[in-house]
Amino acid sequence: MSTMSVSLSPHVRSDNSTQKIMRNVIFALLPAAVFGVVWFGLSALLTLVLSCASALLAEFLMVKALKRPFSLNDGSALVTGLLLGLTLPAGCPWYVPVLGSVFAICIAKQVFGGLGDNFVNPALAGRAFLLASFPVAMTSYPTSRFMADAVSSATPLSSEFAGSLSYADAFLGLMSGSIGEVCKLALLLGGIYLVIRQIIDWRIPVAYLATLALLTALTGGNALDAVLLGGSMLGAIFMATDYVTSPVSPWGRVVFGIGIGIINFAIRAFGAYPEGVTYAILLMNIASPLIERFTRPKKYGEVKKNA
Amino acid sequence: MANKFTKTFLNGLVNENPTFRLVLGMCPTLAVTTAVSNGLGMGLATTFVLVCSNFVISLIRNFVPSKVRIPAYIVVIATFVTVVQMVLEAFLPALSESLGLFIPLIVVNCIIFARAEAFAAKNDPVSSIADGLGMGLGFTCSLTVLSAVRELIGAGTLLGFPVLGANYPGVLLFVLAPGGYLTLGLTMVAFNAVMGKIDAKRAARQAAAEGSVA
Numbered sequence: 001m002s003t004m005s006v007s008l009s010p011h012v013r014s015d016n017s018t019q020k021i022m023r024n025v026i027f028a029l030l031p032a033a034v035f036g037v038v039w040f041g042l043s044a045l046l047t048l049v050l051s052c053a054s055a056l057l058a059e060f061l062m063v064k065a066l067k068r069p070f071s072l073n074d075g076s077a078l079v080t081g082l083l084l085g086l087t088l089p090a091g092c093p094w095y096v097p098v099l100g101s102v103f104a105i106c107i108a109k110q111v112f113g114g115l116g117d118n119f120v121n122p123a124l125a126g127r128a129f130l131l132a133s134f135p136v137a138m139t140s141y142p143t144s145r146f147m148a149d150a151v152s153s154a155t156p157l158s159s160e161f162a163g164s165l166s167y168a169d170a171f172l173g174l175m176s177g178s179i180g181e182v183c184k185l186a187l188l189l190g191g192i193y194l195v196i197r198q199i200i201d202w203r204i205p206v207a208y209l210a211t212l213a214l215l216t217a218l219t220g221g222n223a224l225d226a227v228l229l230g231g232s233m234l235g236a237i238f239m240a241t242d243y244v245t246s247p248v249s250p251w252g253r254v255v256f257g258i259g260i261g262i263i264n265f266a267i268r269a270f271g272a273y274p275e276g277v278t279y280a281i282l283l284m285n286i287a288s289p290l291i292e293r294f295t296r297p298k299k300y301g302e303v304k305k306n307a
Numbered sequence: 308m309a310n311k312f313t314k315t316f317l318n319g320l321v322n323e324n325p326t327f328r329l330v331l332g333m334c335p336t337l338a339v340t341t342a343v344s345n346g347l348g349m350g351l352a353t354t355f356v357l358v359c360s361n362f363v364i365s366l367i368r369n370f371v372p373s374k375v376r377i378p379a380y381i382v383v384i385a386t387f388v389t390v391v392q393m394v395l396e397a398f399l400p401a402l403s404e405s406l407g408l409f410i411p412l413i414v415v416n417c418i419i420f421a422r423a424e425a426f427a428a429k430n431d432p433v434s435s436i437a438d439g440l441g442m443g444l445g446f447t448c449s450l451t452v453l454s455a456v457r458e459l460i461g462a463g464t465l466l467g468f469p470v471l472g473a474n475y476p477g478v479l480l481f482v483l484a485p486g487g488y489l490t491l492g493l494t495m496v497a498f499n500a501v502m503g504k505i506d507a508k509r510a511a512r513q514a515a516a517e518g519s520v521a
Binding site for chain 1: 485
């Protein structure tokens with residue numbers, strides 16, 4: 001390629017590449033994944049392997065069919081598969097992770113043009129597909145093999161046994177839930193790592209979780225429950241911060257996070273789902289081009305038109 | 308005459324297929340294609356209305372002043388829709404129940420309007436019947452294909468008979484509204500891919516034929 005493109009300064013140099021970012025995200029997800037596998041046993045590992053393998057295979061076949069350049073090495077398909085697997089209950093039937101990954105890669109990602117052109121987060125689109133398709137399998141959370149006396153429940157968010165759970169247990173992940181969402185400590189470690197490496201912006205998760213906690217507290221709910229039980233932490237750190245589907249401008253990111261918090265709170269307070277993280281993020285994904293348009297930073301030296 | 312009849316008929320069935328080519332009548336297409344029986348029933352009901360209304364509108368096309376033609380079409384179409392609705396209620400109450408509101412809504416189905424306005428109002432009654440038949444059956448075929456895909460994937464059955472075995476976990480999404488959009492889009496992709504290949508072949512053959520004549 002000998003095309004030269006001329007662009008205006010500043011010319012920011014960065015050694016960030018898609019591979020490097022994806023490698024970091026996978027690294028940051030590892031603590032949560034490892035904890036999930038230890039906590040729920042081999043069935044969790046099987047679910048994760050199935051979702052990752054089918055995401056990679058789907059990407060490979062789809063790229064081949066659409067005659068696009070080989071893209072497995074950028075790691076984005078692996079991240080999608082891993083993220084999707086982490087939102088599933090351990091030991092769900094084999095077709096759940098497989099179909100979810102296939103939907104995420106083929107429909108949500110490649111049909112719209114591949115990485116960078118998907119208008120919603122593929123992993124969450126896959127999860128929404130699964131939630132609508134297999135409502136029972138998707139909400140039957142197993143208990144850990146270390147919790148002999150625990151009851152299997154829909155989600156700790158909706159059940160009365162949330163009351164008997166201590167915050168320390170919830171923070172450490174000694175509870176039932178989907179594979180990757182239980183251990184908040186591991187998620188937080190991954191999140192802090194990504195913020196320090198400047199892979200993700202702290203504004204989105206902080207704005208989201210703060211809004212959710214604040215609204216829950218204002219309406220007489222338990223703010224800590226809202227953040228610690230369920231998938232909001234996983235969603236806030238790893239799903240909402242997806243580059244492709246979230247705004248770029250700093251204030252846009254704050255608005256984006258607040259929006260997710262409001263929608264998530266509304267779904268939990270007034271909707272039929274006890275969880276709602278998936279739909280909240282998906283809806284804000286769709287709104288993010290609009291947010292982007294209204295939060296464009298002022299150019300240096302720009303004068304207001306109607307001043 | 309017979310040739311023209313077939314040509315008009317095939318035009319509606321394939322070349323200008325109302326669902327995949329004209330993209331008309333999307334509302335019933337998305338709403339009722341949850342099971343093969345519904346899709347087929349809806350398609351045939353629409354075909355009946357389309358053939359009859361095309362015929363009558365073509366007969367009266369020279370008497371109706373153009374200013375009041377739309378109300379006149381509605382009266383004609385609504386008459387046949389009422390007939391269909393009463394017949395379904397009397398003889399196929401189960402189908403009538405599952406199609407529900409979408410039977411009376413055939414009155415405002417844009418395929419029927421489009422064919423009345425674009426074809427029946429300008430052509431003789433026999434061609435209009437051919438057009439109604441072609442468009443109607445084209446619509447029926449599309450609806451049947453869509454509903455077969457959705458019923459098979461969503462519930463593992465076809466016309467209510469279990470095809471994929473008792474252990475098949477229905478992918479519920481395909482019977483829900485999003486599944487309608489998905490199936491329609493993907494089927495349209497397949498249809499256009501096949502038709503594009505056929506068109507290209509036909510164009511190549513025509514070019515070759517013209518070349519040899521010249």
